[in-house]
Amino acid sequence: MxxxxxxxxxxxxxxRRKFLLGAAAAGVGGAAAAASSFPRPAIAQDRxxxxxxxxxxxxxxxxxxxxxxxxxxxxxASEGRLTVSVYGAGEIVPAFEAMDAVQNGTVEMGHxxxxxxxxxxxxxxxxxxxxxxxxxxxxxxxxQYGGGQELADRVYERMNTKFFPSGNTGTQMGGWFNVExxxxxxxxxxxxxxxxxxxxxxxxxxxxxxxxxxxEILPALQxxxxxxxxxxxxxxxxxxxxxxxxxxxxxPGWHEPGTVLDNFINLDAWNDLPDDLKxxxxxxxxxxxxxxxxxxxxxxxxxxxxxIDEHGVELRRFPxxxxxxxxxxxxxxxxxxxxxxxxxxxxxxxxxxxxxxxIQWANISELxxxxxxxxDYQWVQL
Amino acid sequence: MxxxxxxxxxxxxxxRRKFLLGAAAAGVGGAAAAASSFPRPAIAQDRxxxxxxxxxxxxxxxxxxxxxxxxxxxxxASEGRLTVSVYGAGEIVPAFEAMDAVQNGTVEMGHxxxxxxxxxxxxxxxxxxxxxxxxxxxxxxxxQYGGGQELADRVYERMNTKFFPSGNTGTQMGGWFNVExxxxxxxxxxxxxxxxxxxxxxxxxxxxxxxxxxxEILPALQxxxxxxxxxxxxxxxxxxxxxxxxxxxxxPGWHEPGTVLDNFINLDAWNDLPDDLKxxxxxxxxxxxxxxxxxxxxxxxxxxxxxIDEHGVELRRFPxxxxxxxxxxxxxxxxxxxxxxxxxxxxxxxxxxxxxxxIQWANISELxxxxxxxxDYQWVQL
Numbered sequence: 001m002x003x004x005x006x007x008x009x010x011x012x013x014x015x016r017r018k019f020l021l022g023a024a025a026a027g028v029g030g031a032a033a034a035a036s037s038f039p040r041p042a043i044a045q046d047r048x049x050x051x052x053x054x055x056x057x058x059x060x061x062x063x064x065x066x067x068x069x070x071x072x073x074x075x076x077a078s079e080g081r082l083t084v085s086v087y088g089a090g091e092i093v094p095a096f097e098a099m100d101a102v103q104n105g106t107v108e109m110g111h112x113x114x115x116x117x118x119x120x121x122x123x124x125x126x127x128x129x130x131x132x133x134x135x136x137x138x139x140x141x142x143x144q145y146g147g148g149q150e151l152a153d154r155v156y157e158r159m160n161t162k163f164f165p166s167g168n169t170g171t172q173m174g175g176w177f178n179v180e181x182x183x184x185x186x187x188x189x190x191x192x193x194x195x196x197x198x199x200x201x202x203x204x205x206x207x208x209x210x211x212x213x214x215x216e217i218l219p220a221l222q223x224x225x226x227x228x229x230x231x232x233x234x235x236x237x238x239x240x241x242x243x244x245x246x247x248x249x250x251x252p253g254w255h256e257p258g259t260v261l262d263n264f265i266n267l268d269a270w271n272d273l274p275d276d277l278k279x280x281x282x283x284x285x286x287x288x289x290x291x292x293x294x295x296x297x298x299x300x301x302x303x304x305x306x307x308i309d310e311h312g313v314e315l316r317r318f319p320x321x322x323x324x325x326x327x328x329x330x331x332x333x334x335x336x337x338x339x340x341x342x343x344x345x346x347x348x349x350x351x352x353x354x355x356x357x358x359i360q361w362a363n364i365s366e367l368x369x370x371x372x373x374x375x376d377y378q379w380v381q382l
Numbered sequence: 383m384x385x386x387x388x389x390x391x392x393x394x395x396x397x398r399r400k401f402l403l404g405a406a407a408a409g410v411g412g413a414a415a416a417a418s419s420f421p422r423p424a425i426a427q428d429r430x431x432x433x434x435x436x437x438x439x440x441x442x443x444x445x446x447x448x449x450x451x452x453x454x455x456x457x458x459a460s461e462g463r464l465t466v467s468v469y470g471a472g473e474i475v476p477a478f479e480a481m482d483a484v485q486n487g488t489v490e491m492g493h494x495x496x497x498x499x500x501x502x503x504x505x506x507x508x509x510x511x512x513x514x515x516x517x518x519x520x521x522x523x524x525x526q527y528g529g530g531q532e533l534a535d536r537v538y539e540r541m542n543t544k545f546f547p548s549g550n551t552g553t554q555m556g557g558w559f560n561v562e563x564x565x566x567x568x569x570x571x572x573x574x575x576x577x578x579x580x581x582x583x584x585x586x587x588x589x590x591x592x593x594x595x596x597x598e599i600l601p602a603l604q605x606x607x608x609x610x611x612x613x614x615x616x617x618x619x620x621x622x623x624x625x626x627x628x629x630x631x632x633x634p635g636w637h638e639p640g641t642v643l644d645n646f647i648n649l650d651a652w653n654d655l656p657d658d659l660k661x662x663x664x665x666x667x668x669x670x671x672x673x674x675x676x677x678x679x680x681x682x683x684x685x686x687x688x689x690i691d692e693h694g695v696e697l698r699r700f701p702x703x704x705x706x707x708x709x710x711x712x713x714x715x716x717x718x719x720x721x722x723x724x725x726x727x728x729x730x731x732x733x734x735x736x737x738x739x740x741i742q743w744a745n746i747s748e749l750x751x752x753x754x755x756x757x758d759y760q761w762v763q764l
Contacts, residue, residue, distance in 0.1 A: 073665055077459065079658035132755055135748055137519060137552075137679055144673060145680035170519075171747035233747070252750035276461035280662070283455055287668035291526060297519055298527035300747070301739035308742075317750060320757055327759040335762050352762040357683035360690075362752050365553035365615070365682070366517055368634035368699060370749040373514055373741060375702055377709040380717050380734040 048082045048277075050269070053102070055095040055112035058088025062235060062299065063261065066167040066292040067111035070263060073284035082277050084109060099264065103160045108269040111166060114152075114262045115196050122337075123155045123344040126351065127163075129256040131201050131330035133351065136168040136258035136293050137366075138358045143260075146354040151347050158343075162270040164285035167261035167292030170300070172253030173237065174318055175230035176246035178221065181318055184325035193217060193229040198255025200337065201330045214240075221245045230255065234303035235296060243307055248316045254326055261292065430464045430659075432651070435484070437477040437494035440470025444617060444681065445643065448549040448674040449493035452645060455666035464659050466491060481646065485542045490651040493548060496534075496644045497578050504719075505537045505726040508733065509545075511638040513583050513712035515733065518550040518640035518675050519748075520740045525642075528736040533729050540725075544652040546667035549643035549674030552682070554635030555619065556700055557612035558628030560603065563700055566707030575599060575611040580637025582719065583712045596622075603627045612637065616685035617678060625689055630698045636708055643674065 052071055056064035071084035087107075089095035098110040099117050115128035127148075134142065142148040143165050156163035175194065179186065187205035194202050199209045210226050220226045222245040229246075230253070231237045243249070263285050273281070307313040318326075338344040434453055438446035453466035469489075471477035480492040481499050496510035509530075516524065524530040525547050538545035557576065561568065569587035576584050581591045592608050602608045604627040611628075612635070613619045625631070645667050655663070689695040700708075720726040 073661065077658055077661040077665055079656075132761055135751065137675065140672060141676040141679035141683075144676040171751045173746075234743070251746040252754055253747070254751065254754055257751045257755070274461075276459055279455065279459040280665075283459055283662075283665045283669040286672050287665040290522060290668050290672045293519065294523040294526040297523035297740070297743065298736075301523075301736070301743045304743050304746070305739050315746060317746070318754070320754075323754040324757045324759045327754070327757060327761060331759070331761040331763075348762060349764070352764055354680075354683070355761075356764065357687050358679070359755060361616070361679065361683045361686050363756055364555075364633040364686070364697060364699070365635070367749060367752040367756070369517065369553045369636065369639045370744050370752075372634055372636055372700070372702075372705040372709070373639070374745055374749070375706045375709060377706045377713070379514055379709060379713040379737075380730060381713075382731070382734055382738065 046081060048273075050082060050084045050108040051092065052084050052086045052109040052111055053089075053092050053098045053107050054086065054110065055089055055098050055116055058086075058091065060088075061239065062169070062232075062292060062296055063167070064088060065295070066261065066288055069291055070111065070166060070284055070288045073287055074281055077280045077284060078277060082273070082280065086111075099159060099161070102264055102266050105266050105268065108266050110161075110262075110264045112262055112264075114163075114260060117159065120159055121155050121343070122341045123151075123347045125197055126334075126338065126344060126347045127152050127155065127260060127262070129196065129198075129259040130334060130348070130351065131197055131255045131257075132327045133257055134355050134358060135362070136170050138355070138362070139168065139258045139260055140165065140289065141358070142351060142354045147350050148354075151343075151350055155343060155347070156264060157267065159264070160267050161264040162267055164263040164265075164282065165260050165289050166263035166285045167289055168296075169232060169256070169259045169261075170293055170296045171258060172233050172256040173230070174250035174253050174255075175228055176221065176237070176242045177228040177248045177250055177316075178224070178246055179227050180248065181250060181316075181322060183319070184322050184329075186322070190228060191226045193220075193226055194255065196255070197330075197334055197337070198230065200333050201255065201326060204329050204333050205326065218242065218245055233296065233300045234307055235299035238303040238307055243311045243313050247314065249307070249313050250316045250318055252318070254318070254323060254330070261289075263288075428463060430655075432464060432466045432490040433474065434466050434468045434491040434493055435471075435474050435480045435489050436468065436492065437471055437480050437498055440468075440473065442470075443621065444551070444614075444674060444678055445549070446470060447677070448643065448670055451673055452493060452548060452666055452670045455669055456663055459662045459666060460659060464655070464662070468493075481541060481543070484646055484648050487648050487650065490648050492543075492644075492646045494644055494646075496545075496642060499541065502541055503537050503725070504723045505533075505729045507579055508716075508720065508726060508729045509534050509537065509642060509644070511578065511580075511641040512716060512730070512733065513579050513637045513639075514709045515639055516737050516740060517744070518552050520737070520744070521550065521640045521642055522547065522671065523740070524733060524736045529732050530736075533725075533732055537725060537729070538646060539649065541646070542649050543646040544649055546645040546647075546664065547642050547671050548645035548667045549671055550678075551614060551638070551641045551643075552675055552678045553615075553640060554612070554638040555615050556632035556635050556637075557610055558603065558619070558624045559610040559630045559632055559698075560606070560628055561609050562630065563632060563698070563704060565701070566704050566711075568704070572610060573608045575602075575608055576637065578637070579712075579716055579719070580612065582715050583637065583708060586711050586715050587708065600624065600627055615678065615682045616689055617681035620685040620689055625693045625695050629696065631689070631695050632698045632700055634700070636700070636705060636712070643671075645670075 054067045071086040075083045093101045101107045102110040115125040117124040152163045187207045190207040203209045338348040436449045453468040457465045475483045484492040497507040499506040534545045569589045572589040585591045720730040
């Protein structure tokens with residue numbers, strides 16, 4: 001099963017690449033050709049000019065804008081001693097060649113999400129999003145005080161890069177469905193577009209995981225070629241228009257509970273930085289990490305209200321029985337996959353240990369507060 | 383009621399000052415006398431040497447260490463063009479004179495929590511923690527994408543300072559109790575140490591809000607002079623030893639769901655900074671904002687396990703009926719208090735509007751995920 005699903009997943013990745021290039025793809029040929037003639041980074045009078053390639057279309061809401069913020073933060077804080085110009089997918093290299101371009105020094109820096117580098121280092125997918133894993137806040141805490149940064153550094157060093165967490169989408173949605181999901185058996189034969197480790201779990205539940213470029217998702221859902229698709233959350237989903245062709249909007253996003261974005265830097269370029277510029281890059285990443293999540297929280301709040309109030313979207317919660325089954329299946333599937341790679345297993349074990357105490361605390365802090373707040377009473381009147 | 387409780391609260395603040403000076407208080411006289419003879423800030427060869435006073439005892443876990451991190455981040459990223467030395471409570475001025483010292487330019491920068499400045503600007507307490515308000519993540523999002531920063535800037539400008547959010551404790555605990563809390567009526571006559579807006583709500587519920595310096599809390603709880611006290615969360619509470627004298631550890635901390643720390647900078651000193659140093663200070667604060675929360679999450683996780691496994695602490699959840707009553711009471715009390723000050727009312731309205739959509743999103747994202755994750759299934763085996 002593992003071998004097949006792994007192979008399946010590679011196909012997914014290829015398809016996802018095709019989509020994410022999106023509108024920018026038209027320009028790829030020209031930009032890629034031009035890339036080889038780009039000059040090497042300039043270091044004149046101790047001024048560095050770096051280029052950052054991204055896996056996002058230029059200015060893509062929340063993600064591309066996060067990358068823009070990172071470039072801007074570094075450039076401003078360093079007073080131009082380190083200027084970072086940001087390039088959308090396809091402007092210098094295609095989206096999923098961003099890591100290659102950074103590894104081989106074509107550019108100095110990249111922005112994307114760790115699970116995109118699965119083909120190079122399988123452990124990277126555990127650094128991004130693990131089904132039934134941890135929230136954004138817990139992932140940050142694991143990275144910063146739970147040994148996550150050190151493990152991620154080891155994974156990224158094998159790709160000749162330095163790693164920083166650089167944004168988080170927060171808990172995503174479960175997806176858009178045209179069938180009711182009541183029990184785990186409802187995944188049997190379900191045709192769903194869902195990439196990554198979440199897709200592995202759906203496949204293990206008997207689902208048919210379908211690969212579709214982004215532009216084909218909406219018509220496929222409309223025609224019945226697929227029964228369901230996941231995307232991101234209300235902010236991005238509203239813009240994508242999926243509410244027009246799907247009956248139910250299910251939650252929660254058990255497959256991506258707090259997806260981490262990454263900033264990866266060519267190791268030679270990183271090591272060549274003086275300490276103050278290293279500090280600026282590190283702090284800019286931490287700032288961006290928070291700003292991206294803050295933007296998603298704010299915009300998801302607003303977009304959800306629009307989806308419900310203006311488009312009459314029907315929200316559905318996955319039933320507990322179904323979630324419980326998926327949780328157990330997720331445990332098996334990700335343990336099996338990790339067992340094929342020692343570093344993946346090490347990352348997963350560290351994360352699982354952190355998660356086991358994080359759950360206790362989350363249950364009596366954020367979860368208990370959110371439950372209390374959701375009770376029926378009149379708070380401050382608007 | 384409001385006038386009385388406000389007066390009561392001033393007493394609380396004074397008592398809280400006495401405690402928070404803590405061990406450092408012994409040195410206050412000498413340090414305060416010395417403060418007046420400190421030289422004005424040095425600006426030589428475009429190198430600034432700033433001092434940051436804090437409301438925390440030096441190196442106080444999570445809070446003082448957060449202030450240390452801020453000083454260190456700014457100093458390193460600026461390569462010493464802006465060096466920030468950190469002083470614990472009482473080292474230059476007593477804890478709650480930190481704002482005075484920054485306002486009048488004795489020092490350039492301070493670190494504390496907005497609700498400590500209630501006597502100067504009442505609106506500041508809404509910027510820190512509001513009963514049944516918002517989580518850390520939602521507060522960040524409100525500050526960064528919901529208009530909160532702009533409102534806070536207006537509040538702090540009236541105190542001649544520039545404001546940055548600079549850390550968050552996350553959701554605190556409800557507190558340590560020697561009586562069972564079943565209904566709102568159980569607050570009638572309850573003697574509890576609980577400061578701030580939470581104390582106002584407890585007083586409105588018929589409780590006797592008691593003022594005690596930190597060192598007297600443990601014996602008072604032991605002797606029955608008080609029935610209950612709130613503190614922070616497992617990390618700080620474990621060190622404080624309250625489990626030795628209290629029967630029940632109640633959650634959630636409805637009164638401080640995500641308490642914001644503040645960095646306040648003398649306006650002249652801030653305006654005098656070049657753009658790159660301004661950017662460094664801003665990004666360092668965002669980085670610290672995240673690091674402090676990450677530390678609390680990681681340490682609370684661990685400490686909670688120790689409290690339960692090693693000290694046999696009995697966790698109790700406030701019943702829904704009681705929470706619902708407190709929620710309604712909180713709505714009345716904070717609305718009444720805010721109505722006395724137009725800027726407080728404006729801050730509260732902005733926050734309440736943001737919160738109304740944030741609740742919808744939290745319920746189907748983080749809350750729903752945490753509930754799903756807490757179901758009974760075997761995940762990854764440790």
